[in-house]
Amino acid sequence: MTQPIERQAADVDLPTQYRPADVEGKLYERWVADGLFAADPARDPSRPSFSIVIPPPNVTGSLHVGHALDHSIQDVLVRRRRMQGYETLWVPGMDHAGIATQNVVERELAKQGVSRHDLGRAAFVERVWQWKAESGGRILGQMRRLGDSVDWSREAFTMDEPRARAVRTIFKRLFDDGLIYRAERIINWCPRCLTALSDIEVEHAEREGELVSIRYGSGDTEIVVATTRAETMLGDTAVAVHPDDDRYRHLVGTEVELPLTGRRIPVVADEHVDPSFGTGAVKVTPAHDPNDFEIGRRHSLPSVTVMDERGVITVHGPFQGLDRFEARPAVVAALRQEGRIVKEVRPYEHAVGHCQRCSTVVEPRVSLQWFVKVAPLAKAAGDAVRDGRVRIHPPEMAARYFAWVDNMHDWCISRQLWWGHRIPVWYGPDGEVLCAGPDEEPPAGWTQDGDVLDTWFSSALWPFSTLGWPERTPELERFYPTSVLVTGYDILFFWVARMMMFGLYAMDGVEPFKVIALHGMVRDQHGKKMSKSFGNVVDPLDWIERYGADATRFTLLRGANPGGDVPVAEEWAQGSRNFCNKLWNATRFALMNGAHVRGDLPERLTTADAWILSRLQNVIAEVDGHLEAFEFAKACETLYHFAWDEVCDWYVELSKVQLNDERAEATRRVLGEVLDKLLRLLHPIVPFVTEELWTSLTGADTLVTAAWPAAEQALVDKDAETLVESLQRLVTEVRRFRSDQGLKPGQRVAAALDFAGSPLAAHEEGIRSLLRLTVPAEGFTATASLPVEGVTVRLDTAGAIDVAAERKRLEKDLAAARKEVEQTRRKLGNADFLAKAPEAVVAKNRDRLAQAEADITRLEAQLAALPAA
């Protein structure tokens, strides 16, 4: 009658536990070798396109858990579109990370006692390329471990030849349009890296410092200023007060003596002074403070530079040659000696800017630098979002975007480094300036500007430079604008706004991406930021090794609510690993029992079959909707719940009975169908385990390009869902009884089932199987009787039942039912409620009341039937 299960089981060669390491590397290499991730702009133009450019990781970096999240999300999007039949392109690559890379190589040289200046510029740059070839870009190999379905044939680097061409092209265009200029401004300067930094390369951190109040002038002209940077007073060229401040009105326009220097400096009135801070008077050092620089410009003040590029004091005998941090106490001591110190607050907490790459305290410095005039570009970047051409997801994040682009300062793009795109400007013998485009040669003898461009300048071109711009390539034609940009909200300003500005500018107003999908930061299980010093850093490669790439991805995606931070923990990775193992074993069970996907679904379905197929349709629709909306956490949750709690815990259990009778063949087909669709839905999230299982189940080559499932309305069966829900309540209730009575889960118990006309009668076998209830023999006497879901289960507990436990249970349920009745009655007795609440809500409450009343009747009868204790 039934197929010989033993024989089929022998055909199934799957271990009882899923071992990711056995399959992941093998599958990935096959995917790449088969060209499944390769995009072809010429292929079937009728198909829609879907493209993503990867936020290029730093060439010096390795895969951290933040990348793992970012990449997992992109991979889900790309893999789903691929299955939906889109021509998909996911471009991989790296950025050259000017300062970081130069620092790495300089550090290496330093070990040999060599500086970059010893080598000279050309040899040093050569050396960096060599470093890149040997030890750069480790992350690319690590991306394979995670399963990134990128098109490796299109790997790009922000410093390679095509990208260099793009940089030269756009620089020339911006220059010719007057959007790039050179000017002497105060910029952020790193005295260790010896280069300018843009605003966003400076990290502000609270530090303990000091606030020293110094008396300038004397007698009638006395005025006290407070500062955290006493050493800069050597470069003061004014004292500023608010124009409406009566305390100082009489001093405005006069001069006061600047201590230690013997100079006299003016007192000026400026709106930007906060009269409520300190004494309401501030010292003005235009050469060493950005705010003071502005005040200086407004009042035509001279600018006195007191430090060199390394932060060493260059003026005033006793201080000359001191580092800025040595000079500070020295200056304070000298002032104290002169009786100039009025007050000292120590420690004084205040925000200090640090170099993002080396953590050195940034020194504002006046110098000649190149800038991008951002106003018109930023306006366009803002408008693209305001007009809805580019959608920021989640939408709440748009406020932060606008706050940034609408208040952007001109962007300092020159860096005093050797590693980077050299500024394509040449100077002639008579001070002529020439910007040369990609195919232009400067006149012989002219010298090129020594600076290089900010790395972000080239990464801002990424969405189109990777597609071949400035040529009008088929790639650009087909894949620009890219479909979505996936990145953390922390670099919305760093990078996204810049790509928007340059994309709109270079591509004649066409935006670089249609959607900006933002995710949060990965944090530990207590919401703490991961940091090496805290010791709570998760290494994704460690997780991949121990739990598998799929489990790593699932853990991250399961926590990925739009825009929200993603907490992760070891236990959750284990849970994800367990989930993968559950899928493995469910499929293993199915295969051992001959499940398959051949042919149509059976004509005749049992209620269990109809139920799981119906649920499957709901799940398909739900998951599809979640993924479309970037709701990765919800998609994972839905799939996890369906696979584990519905397919495994109920359908597989019910199928065991069906596989033993004439329904076996139909059941094999339904099992196959459910797993087929489930594995397809899960594939973008957990590609490896699903590929391995699905190819075993179907015999097909790969799931990577299999069709994405669509829900079929015809398979939705509300009646089956209702009936199985009833069955589940019945089974759960009897299990509770068994547990209360101390019956072991596996223990067989004789029971008689009286269905009294319930449609559940058709599922007697399934119910008996789930509950381990055997058919009673002759002379059976029940020791307990349970009325549930219209069915009476009478069972022989093989001994006296625990009346006390049963009474306790029934009384608990009774109390809950009574509370329910009371609450619902009160509601339904409220005339306002009946008058104002919607019909459906009222009806729902009536149903609840009826249900609760029926429960009370039943429970009271059961209690009455209990023998006295």
Add this chain to the structure above:
RNA sequence: GGGGCUGUGGCGCAGUUGGCAGCGCGGCGAGCUUACACCUCGUAGGUCGUCGGUUCGAAUCCGGCCAGCCCCA
């Protein structure tokens, strides 16, 4: 100083337009029931930060307060 976010069972999070508080992990109890102990079954645990308002009805809307976090200056 400006702007933003968060506060729901021990921990981490969901809760769409207001209409029975859910999930995962962990805890407790029982079990190796021929897919899986990376498992199964059962179970405990929350007046949704706080005070007030709107409403027939508030975790959900409005306001004050408290606590914590982030970004920008």
